[in-house]
Structure formats: C-alpha cells, structure tokens
Amino acid sequence: MSSAKTSSNAEDYLRMYRQMVRIRTFEDNANQLYLSAKMPGLTHMYSGEEAVAVGICEALRVTDKITSTHRGHGHCVAKGAEFKEMFCELLGKEEGYCRGKGGSMHIADQSNGNLGANAIVGGSMGIATGSAYTARLLGRDDVTVCFFGDGATAQGLMYEVMNMAALWKLPVIYACENNGYSEYTRTDEIAAGSIIARAEAFGIEAHQVDGQDVLAVNELAQKLVARARKGEGPFFIELMTYRYHGHHVGDINREYYRSKEEEREWKQNRDPIIKFRGWLVAQGVVSEGEIDAMNAEIERDAAAAVEYALNASYPDVSEVDMHVFTDVEHALSQPTA
Amino acid sequence: MSSAKTSSNAEDYLRMYRQMVRIRTFEDNANQLYLSAKMPGLTHMYSGEEAVAVGICEALRVTDKITSTHRGHGHCVAKGAEFKEMFCELLGKEEGYCRGKGGSMHIADQSNGNLGANAIVGGSMGIATGSAYTARLLGRDDVTVCFFGDGATAQGLMYEVMNMAALWKLPVIYACENNGYSEYTRTDEIAAGSIIARAEAFGIEAHQVDGQDVLAVNELAQKLVARARKGEGPFFIELMTYRYHGHHVGDINREYYRSKEEEREWKQNRDPIIKFRGWLVAQGVVSEGEIDAMNAEIERDAAAAVEYALNASYPDVSEVDMHVFTDVEHALSQPTA
Amino acid sequence: MREITLSQAVNEALAEEMRRDETVFIIGEDVAEAGTPFKVLSGLVEEFGTDRVVDTPIAEPGFMGLAVGAAMTGTRPVVDLMFGDFIYLIMDQLCNQAAKTHYMSGGKMSAPLVVRTNLGATRRSAAQHSQSLHALVAHIPGLKVALPSSAYEAKGLLKTAIRDNNPVVIFEDKLMYNDKAPVPEEEYLIPFGEAHIKRAGTDVTLIGTSSMVQVCEKAAGNLAAEGISAEVIDPRTIVPLDEAALLASAKKTSRVIVVDEGHQSFGITGEIASRINEKAFYHLDAPVLRMGAMDVPVPFTPVLEDLTVPTPQSVAENARKLVSGEMIHAA
Amino acid sequence: MREITLSQAVNEALAEEMRRDETVFIIGEDVAEAGTPFKVLSGLVEEFGTDRVVDTPIAEPGFMGLAVGAAMTGTRPVVDLMFGDFIYLIMDQLCNQAAKTHYMSGGKMSAPLVVRTNLGATRRSAAQHSQSLHALVAHIPGLKVALPSSAYEAKGLLKTAIRDNNPVVIFEDKLMYNDKAPVPEEEYLIPFGEAHIKRAGTDVTLIGTSSMVQVCEKAAGNLAAEGISAEVIDPRTIVPLDEAALLASAKKTSRVIVVDEGHQSFGITGEIASRINEKAFYHLDAPVLRMGAMDVPVPFTPVLEDLTVPTPQSVAENARKLVSGEMIHAA
Ligand SMILES: Cc1ncc(C[n+]2csc(CCOP(=O)(O)OP(=O)(O)O)c2C)c(N)n1
Ligand SMILES: Cc1ncc(C[n+]2csc(CCOP(=O)(O)OP(=O)(O)O)c2C)c(N)n1
Ligand SMILES: [Mg+2]
C-alpha cells in the first residue's frame, strides 16, 4: 500500500473502496446468474482486478472517455454506470444500456463516457486514440483511457495507434491490465521482450504499477491524467494484476494452465479490497462496522437490481431491424433493405 | 568504407561490385523503358540502395530465401536473377519470371529463393517469418531475409511477427531499408521513437549500419546469417540508405518534399558504387580499366536483354484464367467457375 | 456405423493428416494444451508436439501471414481462427497474398494452406462472435471455400482441404461441434465441387449450406407429412460450386429455395440463385427464393437473435407458398 | 454548365463540407502536401491545416480505428484509403466496429465517417492495386456504399456521405479522376438510394455501376445505331439500393444486364439480378444477365488484363443476343 495520505481524503478513499466492492458484488451476482442459467451466453469476470479500473477511473471526469474490453463490467461500474441498466443489459432486456442488443461483451455507457466493451481483443485501441484525436481537434480538454489486457499487446493495431498518438501528442493513456494470462495460456509464453519497452520504443513515457494497490494506481493515474490534459501525453501504464475466475464464467477446470496455489496466493495475500479495507481501518478512515454496513448496502442494491432485471421486459421483436442505420427506422421494411 | 580485407577476397569483392552495377544498370534501362512509354504501368527504382541488397544477398546461399518489396528489382538481381526474365516480366511477356502476370511489383524468382516482391507495404513480413518457420520445422538450415522500407515499420504486422519470431527463435533477419521517405513524406514526420528500439523491445538483437557501404553491410550480414543459421536468430538490421529517383518513375517534381541539394549530396558523396569502386582501385583489387570493361559488358547484357524482351511474345490470351488454382487448367471453363 | 461428434471428426481428420504428412502443422490461439475454447483439438499437442500444434500470440494477421510464407516454402499450415468474425483481421494476408500467390507468380508458387474457422449465430455471443462471413472469401478468386454440414462432411472435407494445393477456407458451424453423425472408421475424402443430395424429392429443391442443411432437412420432414416432397441438397463447397447438381435438381422440381446463414444481401444466396435463374430459367415455375440471415448485426438478446436466422418453420412456410404457386419475394 | 474533373469534384466536395462543418477532417497517407498520389486533395492542407488534413504513418488498420473513435466522439472523419485493395486491412475496424456501433449500442452511439477509396482495373497495376471490392462491404449491415459514375455523382454523393450519420464507403474509379463532366457551381447533394436513369430506352435495361456506367452508355450508343433502344441506369448507391427504379425499368424492357467491375462470382451482380428476378420474374423475357470482372486475380500484362473487365463491345454483344432472344448464360 502506498504511503498514507491525510484523512482529509477520506471521502475519496471511501468512494474508491465502495466502487471496488460494487464491482466485486456485481461480478458475484453475474456469475450467479450464469450458474443458475438465467443469463444468456458467457461472460468474463473482472473480480481481482478492481483496483485497476477504480484507481484509474477515479482520476477521470465524467467527460473523460474510456474504452473497455470483453472483461468490461469493472470499467463500466468504475466509470459511473448503474447496476440496474447493467444487469438489464446482461440479461438482454430493453432497459439495458444497449437495449439488450450488446450484452456483456458490448456494454457501453455513453452518459458516463464509456465508449464500450469490445469483443475483438485490441479492437478498441484505435477507438480510444480517435477519441483523443477528437478532443485535440475540437479543443476539448478531455482525456481518454484505453483499457486492454496483456494478451492484447500482441495485436499490431496497438503499435500502429501508439505511433500516431506519440506523433500527435494525443491525450490518451494506454492502460495494460497485465493479469498474466491470455485465455488459457500464460502470456509470458506468447509475448517476447518487455511490454513497457514496446511503448517506450515509440517515445511514449511508460510506467509499471502494482494493480492491486488502488492508491498507487490512483496516484499515478492522477498525475498522468493531469499531464495528458495539458498535452503532455500519451502515456502507457502496465498494471500488474490477476483475475480470480476462469477466462470466462464457464472456464472451471483450469488447472492445466494455472495452479490452485497461484490463485490462492493472489486471493489471500494480494486482494485489492482486503488490502485497502485493512489500510482504511488501520488509518482510522473508517471502522470495520461502517465497512460492513457499506458492503451490505451494496449487496442489497445488487440484489434489487438483479431482481428488477430478471423481471424487466425484453425489447419488442420489432426492434430487430432498428438501429442498423441512424436514419432508417426499420432497415428491413425499407424497399432499400 | 569498412576496414580493408586482404585481396584474397578479390573475387567476392568483384562479384559484389558487379552485382551493384547490374542493379544500377537494370534500373537505368527500366526507367528508360518507362520514359519511352514501352513499359506498362509504373515502377519503383532501387538506384542508390544497391549496397543494401548486394551486401545482404552476397551473404546468402541459393537455398536461403528473401522476401522483397514494391522496390524489388535490386533484391531480385542481388539474389541471382537474370536480366532477360526480369525485363520480360516488366514488359508483361510470357518469358518473364511470372509469365507477365506479376509485373514489377510482384516479380519473384523461386529458383533463387526470392519469394517475391509485394505491393502491400509490409505485406511480406508474415511470409518471411513463415518461410523461417518452415526451415525450423523441417530441420532445414536456410535463413530468410525480409526486406522492407522505413515506412513499412508503421504496419502492425511487423510487431506481430517479430513477437513470434523472437518467441520461437526463427532464422529470419528483418532488414529495414531506411531511405528516409515513405512515398512523398519524410518518414521522421510519421514515425515516433526509434526503429531499432522497437525491435529490441521484443528481445530481438538489432543493428544499424551504413547502407551505402557494401562491405560494412556484408560483414554484418555474414555474421548474422551464420548465427541465424545456428538458431541464434532472429535479428533486425536498419540500413541507412537513399533512393535516387522519385518514389516511382513518374514522381518527377518532388521538391515539395525533398530538396535537390539533399539528393545531390547523397549521389555525389555517398554513392555506394562510386565509393566501392574507389576503394577497390585504391586497394589494388582491380584497375580502372578492368572496371570500365566490366561496366560496359553489363551494359551490353542489359541492352541485349531489353531488346530480347521488347521482341518477346505476350502470353496467349488463354492464360488469363490459368493459374487461378493449381489443379484447374482453366478456372472459367470449369462448370465450377 | 459408429457415430462421432463434429468436433471429434475434425480432430480425427487433423490427426490422420498430420500422421500421413509431417509438413502439416496447426497454428492459432490456444490450440495446444487448451485444444481451443471449443476443445476441438484436445490431444493433438500430446501426439504432435508444440512445433506442430503451435500456440500463438493473439495476432491473427501475424500468424495468418506466417502461414502463407510457411505454405509457400514447403509446409501445409492449418490456421485455427477461433471465431469466423476474426476473418476481417486476416483478409489482407488471405486475399491479397495467399489467394493470389499462384496466379501472380505465373503458376510457379503456391500457398497450400487451410484456414479452419466457424460461423453461426444463436449462441448469444452478440455481433462480433456470431457472423457467417463465407461470402467474403467466396468472392475472391484463388480461394476455395468449404461448408461442412455434419461430422461426416467435416472430416472428409477437411482432409481434402489439407491435401489441396490451394488456400482453402473451411467454416464449421460452432453450434454443431457436439452434434453426432455416422462417420466411417476407414479413411475417406470428400472431393470438392460435389454436392450431396441429402434427401431426394420432386416438388421443391431446398439448397442449404452448413447448419442450414439440418434446417432444410427438418423442413423437408415437416413438408413430407403434408405431402410435399422436398429435395435437400448440400453443395458442401461453394468454391468450387457443383452447378450441375443444383441445376439438375432445379430442372426436376422447378422450384428452388436457397438457405444460408450469411447475411442475405450481397451474400451467397444471390450467386446461387442467379446461376440457377440463368441456366434453368425456362424450367422454373417461380424465381429462386433466397433465405439468408437478416441484414442486421447479430443482436445479443435471445428474443431478437432467434429472429435473424432461417428456421425449419420459416423454410417450410416458404416452401409451402412456393409449391402452392403464391408469388414470393425475398424481402 | 462548367465541366470539371472527377478529381476536382471530390476536392470541391471536401472543401465545401470542411468549410461548412469544422468537425470534418481528412486522414490518410500522403493526403497533405502531396495531396495523394492521384493529386485529388491538392490545396486542402493549405486551407485547412495539418490537423484537418492529416498525413498518417502507413498504418491502415490504425488510422481506420482512429477514425471510428473520432467519429464516435463528435467529429466526421473522411478516411483516405489510397487503393481499394487495402480495404482488406481495415475490414475489422470498418465491419466489426464502425458498422456495428449504432446497433450494438441500441442506437445510443454512432460512427459518422466516410471511407473514400477507389476501384478499377486496366491501369497495369497488377493484382494488389486493381481490385474492385465493393461487394465485401455491401454485405455488411450498417455500412452504406456509394459508387459514383462521374464527377457530378462524385461530388454530390461525397457531400451526402459526409453529412450521413452512418459509416459510408465510397469507391471512386481511379481511371476516371481526369474525366470531366458538367458540375453545377451551386451546391447540391445527391440523396442515397436514388438511381439515375442515364439514358432512357425500351428494349433492354443496362444497369451499370461506377465506371461501368460509361461502358453501358457507350454500348447503348452503339446499339442505338442498330435500332436497339437500351436504357442505362446507374444505382449510384448499392446500399441503400433503389430497387423500385431498377424494377420499373426491368418491367418496362423485360430484359436486363447488370454490369459491374467487381469479380462476378459472389459479387454484387448476383444480388441485383436476384432482386430483379424475384420481383419482376413474370415480366422478364430472359433471366437477368450478369457481367462482372472475370473471377481471376487481375493480371499485370495488358494483353490479359484487358480481357478481365466488361467493355462496351462485350456489353453490346450480350444485349444484342438478349434482344434477339438467344439464350445467354453468364458463364
Ligand atoms: C481478435 C481476437 N482474437 C481472439 C479473441 C479471443 N479471446 C477473447 S479474450 C482473449 C484473451 C485476452 O487476453 P488479455 O488481453 O490478456 O485479456 P484478459 O482476458 O486477460 O483480461 C482471447 C484470445 C478475440 N476475442 N478477439
Ligand atoms: C498497405 C499499403 N499501404 C500503402 C501503400 C502505398 N505505398 C506504396 S510504397 C509506399 C511507401 C513505402 O515506404 P517505405 O516502406 O519506406 O519503402 P520505400 O518506398 O521508401 O522503399 C506507400 C505508402 C501500399 N502499397 N500498401
Ligand atoms: Mg490477460
């Protein structure tokens, strides 16, 4: 845990803690929905990586943008989304953020600057860079954070857009969530050299940080976001973290690629929530009782949102050919098909 | 010029000199064919960069492979191709290396291990890496050299395949011909950071060398090829060089992107052929007269090949739907279209 | 005959060909220990080792390009593209390089490789993991395109693909991996360009591809109960296409429906319908009817997703109208 | 009316739209000082500066991706893709991202961008610089596709494309950049989905796209001299497609040829022919005839390249046969 700050930051600390717990709680509920066969399809849990999304998004304004990944619930919550619309989306309901058309892998929340999860690994790197281009071109001072995994660093697109971001000094921060795995393969078996050095080779200032330490992440993010806002970007951050679940909710038997000991080690000794909670209590920012109450409240919120979503209605079948084009109400009833 | 070797290498030196002059002479004739409207389409001149192709290809065996670029005549000659088949190809004749179907931008010479020029910038980087994969898988000891320009380093594909080459220690050498320009743009305006560092970030040993000094290029190439053959690859070389003509033969008025002074400076003071010739004579390897005779002979060869190609026949029209598939003589006379 | 799953059939085809020819290797993401997310390749790395069952970085353009170069120099790569939707990422290496190598070199070089990938919606995987993109590659001269409709075809076509000296793209239906079908123990190959009449009939021809063959068979079953005799044909490869078989059936029944899971517009149904219209025009009672997937990105929510693809019901419904002489439009 | 080249028309369209809307910017290779290899953009960087006429590294997937993100956040990028053949490189960002943004977000986001690129063979540029790949993008729901046939259409369609809130791909014929046509001084837009009857006729309908409109017009001229009255229609956009206009003409003449420079098989001619066959079947004297580019990679050598695309002669020849009642096959 990084050096303590004064308790004048108490509010910030508690918000960060709260957001981390909200993510974990959201994921636990989503996993339950999967296990009880109430959720269509598969989904990828963010549990274990909460300090990354929260540490970074807490350094951002609502007008700042993020792009997310297939493992996107954490980013979505951290950037300000509500449980209700999120669960509705996961269940394919009309009140979901994307009217049920996107689902877990495409969840987006434009109202809070979340440009969306992406089911193409690395697929959002161009989008984030373009968002930063808009800011520069239109003279806005917002910053864009591009979240992606260690596995995504294999995609050539990353090098193409880092080159442009560096050339044009775009206000974008590439945030590599290094959880050590690309699906069912250890990333060090499929990644040569150094991730940080790859960014640096393009003249991009790059940092590595403990992704389980929300204060360390947030401190670095605060600095880099402020500098990016002033035109000193782009930046690259490699955040060392871990995913607790399988690659997706269905990836249960995973000992062939990852040992139970390793999982236990991270969960027991490096859990970002447990660590931060201990620190908050030790510093006297909050009492154990207050934390328990907060956690319970979040759990109730989540349960209520799940309940709501389960009972919410699906989009009307007529929506199937809506939103293909912005200017055509129903793409298939047009003679122009 | 690098440190002199003993004249026991005289034969090698003369062959290198000869190959450089052959390239220059080929290009002068190709340019003439364009200017006199005898060649269909456009073509990209290698003049000025001869020491790169020759210095490297002289370090290779016939069984070693190369992949080439849109600026590919130099690589083709250096890897052992004949003028006759090359001019026939440029003129679209049946006796061309590709029966006239490829033309300048797709010239290939499988008999000498040239897997072909490529009209997609960066398009051959995967091919070269795959060729090296074949060598490793089948236990052959050939090495593959991938030629590409400085502009091509912007293509994400390069980072994807360098990663794999590094992981699997493939016998491939990435040879970046840095002539300073990507078409009509100075590459330093569109490339951030350092080219060498980008390769090094993947754990690939990288070197920079004066591409106008054929001996320096050859010495480095000899070493790296030998090491790659032993499984110590991959390697990356950045060769600092210059193209004398425009981007292609039609790029005549180019002062808006490149000054005449700069061109004069390179041509007068850094010409690879003039420099090497001076050195050969100074070292007593050869006399001015012998060189003049060699040059004249090459010119006669080229003129004869041009003449031959101009009179050679075009492929029969029935060839238009041949070679679409290996197992179908005429793709369009099949009921299966 | 024994029954095995499509997944096992693919696995057997690969194992047999890799035993027969040591230049064959598999390359793709999570193909080794994991045996792909669909577990299709389980066991192969144990037999053939990591040089021939190669786990790659998540770099589709890169390993596709590598495969092209490997194929050009003496090996036969089988590229595992985890989802058919990622074909967009490999289009350049597949279509600008592999497809044109033989032609551009005047017949001197070739790129004998296979891209194994998949298609198919209704798996609740949303717009970027549910596409059926075979039309894109069918349009590019130099590529062959196979669409197996059961475990039997999956094995026989894949073995043929691996031995073919041209680049071949083979799309498996990802919802069929666990479907069983009779597959001989003995070795067999299925030649390209030979359609298979799955069910003979006289009133209407249902041409189905991939998963839509099953759909057509179910529709035919329903129709039979009503006294309508439907012929079901599976082209098995769309490049090359067995025009003769399709035309013969069209001429026999005079009524044809082409059913495919790719988007209908500018997809493969237009090509097949056009060829039949052109060459059997005067034998047709009605224009060839096309049924593709809806021209919408695939929605996540099941209530919408299920509407986007042809079903036995919708095929039978159209067949009924066609046979009864109602004029039917594709739109 | 004044005549300007297609190149000038494109330049004017961009300049006008960039003056009107400061969120419009151009991004691509050598677009600034060089004004592209075709010199289409000359002068724009001088007026709009390097932030709005942006020279990129040679990284098509990268700048296409950047454009998608820029479009999603409030700007209107016009992506300059130097050759249509490079579209393979941007397929993922164009088709998995831009095309699906609006749908996947349930209508909340959109990607208003234009990809300006080209098509067309017979420039002796060989297989990787001569393709006409509009069929690939026409197949993907969410993309609009425009094919201007002259300077007039090039200007009007591009202006419409820039104002459209959807991703639009516009293919210019690279051999037509220097062709002049009358273009009004006053501002005009050409709405998408409205075909243009280039020449009225009664005996046969020639539907041509892009460069093939000229080819059809020339064929029609020749045919007129022989007493055959050909109607020439230019759909101008293939997505959306003005089916009504095509059907009206088909019903009038009863004989249709669709002429396009993309490869014939699994290309756009099959779609257009199918729609007409389906909806005007009982009005047709013969099946709709298709003429696309040969299904071969484009050969370099002129003696072969010229054989691969439809010509006024070959179109007229087929029209003659069609009108005289000879049965004609596409193959
Ligand atoms: C282009 C592409 N290739 C492959 C996949 C399949 N896939 C989904 S997630 C994943 C692993 C991603 O690893 P990483 O980027 O480290 O993210 P993590 O899952 O660890 O958060 C893969 C290979 C995909 N969705 N997109
Ligand atoms: C994918 C792709 N993008 C753009 C082009 C157009 N183009 C041809 S050569 C070239 C410049 C290449 O520069 P560099 O790699 O430095 O090679 P050089 O011409 O300097 O030898 C460009 C942009 C192309 N052929 N392929
Ligand atoms: Mg990871």
Ligand SMILES: [Mg+2]
């Ligand atoms: Mg260069």
